[in-house]
Amino acid sequence: MEFKLETFLFFFLAVSSIISAIMMITRKSPISSALFLILNFFTVSGLYLLLKAQFIAVIQVLVYMGAIMVLFLFVIMLLNLQDKSKFKEKYSYKKITSLLLSILLFCILSFTLYFGFTGKFKAMSDAAGDLGKAETLGAELFTAFSFPFELASFLLLAAIVGAVVLAKKKFN
Amino acid sequence: MIDINYYLLTSAVLFSIGVAGVLIRRNAIVIFMCIELMLNSINLTLVAFSAFLGSISGQIFVFIVMTVAAAEAAVGLAIVIALFRNKESVNIDEINILKW
Amino acid sequence: MNTEALILFFIVGLAMVGGGIIISTILAPKSKNPVKEETYECGIPTQGASWLQYKIGYYLFAIIFLIFDVEIIFMVPWAVVMKDYGFTAFVEIIIFLMIVALGLIYAYKKKVLRWD
Numbered sequence: 001m002e003f004k005l006e007t008f009l010f011f012f013l014a015v016s017s018i019i020s021a022i023m024m025i026t027r028k029s030p031i032s033s034a035l036f037l038i039l040n041f042f043t044v045s046g047l048y049l050l051l052k053a054q055f056i057a058v059i060q061v062l063v064y065m066g067a068i069m070v071l072f073l074f075v076i077m078l079l080n081l082q083d084k085s086k087f088k089e090k091y092s093y094k095k096i097t098s099l100l101l102s103i104l105l106f107c108i109l110s111f112t113l114y115f116g117f118t119g120k121f122k123a124m125s126d127a128a129g130d131l132g133k134a135e136t137l138g139a140e141l142f143t144a145f146s147f148p149f150e151l152a153s154f155l156l157l158a159a160i161v162g163a164v165v166l167a168k169k170k171f172n
Numbered sequence: 173m174i175d176i177n178y179y180l181l182t183s184a185v186l187f188s189i190g191v192a193g194v195l196i197r198r199n200a201i202v203i204f205m206c207i208e209l210m211l212n213s214i215n216l217t218l219v220a221f222s223a224f225l226g227s228i229s230g231q232i233f234v235f236i237v238m239t240v241a242a243a244e245a246a247v248g249l250a251i252v253i254a255l256f257r258n259k260e261s262v263n264i265d266e267i268n269i270l271k272w
Numbered sequence: 273m274n275t276e277a278l279i280l281f282f283i284v285g286l287a288m289v290g291g292g293i294i295i296s297t298i299l300a301p302k303s304k305n306p307v308k309e310e311t312y313e314c315g316i317p318t319q320g321a322s323w324l325q326y327k328i329g330y331y332l333f334a335i336i337f338l339i340f341d342v343e344i345i346f347m348v349p350w351a352v353v354m355k356d357y358g359f360t361a362f363v364e365i366i367i368f369l370m371i372v373a374l375g376l377i378y379a380y381k382k383k384v385l386r387w388d
Contacts, residue, residue: 005280006174010178017186021185021189024206024209025192025206030201046282053223063345066341067342071335075253079201102191103192105188106187109188110185117176117180121225124223128226131226135349140228143357150364153368155239156372158243159243159244159375160339162246162247163332163335238345246335250335
């Protein structure tokens with residue numbers, strides 16, 4: 001099999017995203033979990049670039065890694081969770097059952113997704129290169145999807161108000 | 173040329189890891205992170221379909237999902253802070269007042 | 273656009289930084305003693321833990337930053353297509369900005385932005 005850069009990059013990114021996700025759920029300290037999640041977001045943003053979705057890849061870095069994960073790290077530092085005894089996680093039959101259940105879920109998902117689309121798409125669409133641009137996204141967002149766009153602003157308003165109400169209450 | 177199957181398989185693996193994390197971990201903040209991981213794997217599926225079908229709608233969905241994720245993180249972490257203020261803990265096994 | 277080249281650039285960049293750290297940990301001479309582990313090797317001994325609790329006011333600022341960060345990613349596609357759609361897109365973004373600005377006004381009224 002001839003060596004192809006795209007194939008190599010895909011497997012590198014996919015394997016590192018899976019490894020970082022596994023590391024994330026197995027770390028004891030929430031700080032290292034958050035850092036592995038940032039690594040996972042970074043590799044997924046690389047996968048978006050392979051799918052020629054440049055704008056999505058950029059806002060993945062901006063929003064997920066730049067803002068949401070900062071908020072997570074912030075809260076971990078804010079809550080001052082250095083007391084290890086609060087995080088003692090014991091292994092029990094419950095955990096083994098949940099692990100088996102998630103493996104079962106993986107079997108179902110992979111069966112449906114992997115075999116359901118074998119041979120359906122010969123190659124990436126020719127238009128894919130243009131789809132990732134901000135122009136295409138904007139053109140669609142301000143015509144066909146203008147109502148969801150306005151609703152998104154209500155969502156953001158609700159987020160500000162909700163967070164202020166929940167977090168501000170007699171904090172001093 | 174990478175087939176769409178491989179992207180979908182990666183996304184399925186990430187989603188299952190997220191589900192396993194939600195079920196296994198007991199720290200509320202880590203559970204939130206696992207939810208973000210699941211949202212992210214769904215985004216990967218949507219972008220893959222968008223690229224292979226040649227339709228922009230998938231990327232618009234990703235846009236909206238990212239907005240929802242940001243709003244969810246803001247409110248959810250505020251709830252975690254409020255819980256911590258009352259119970260001095262973020263272990264969800266200790267937050268069981270509503271449990272019968 | 274050649275996206276493979278971009279990703280390869282990132283990977284090579286990471287490998288350069290990571291490789292430097294790994295090689296230096298392998299090659300560099302190591303000597304460990306309690307004095308070297310201290311924060312200030314030839315200064316006064318430190319007291320207490322360095323992980324101290326923040327004021328919650330920082331969290332509310334971080335939330336407001338997050339919301340307006342998301343707002344900006346909505347404005348970038350708007351700025352790109354503004355010329356083609358003209359007045360319609362302008363009205364849409366104004367409505368959007370007004371609704372999000374209500375959140376800022378709420379935060380201002382609740383004295384979240386005041387630092388005391």
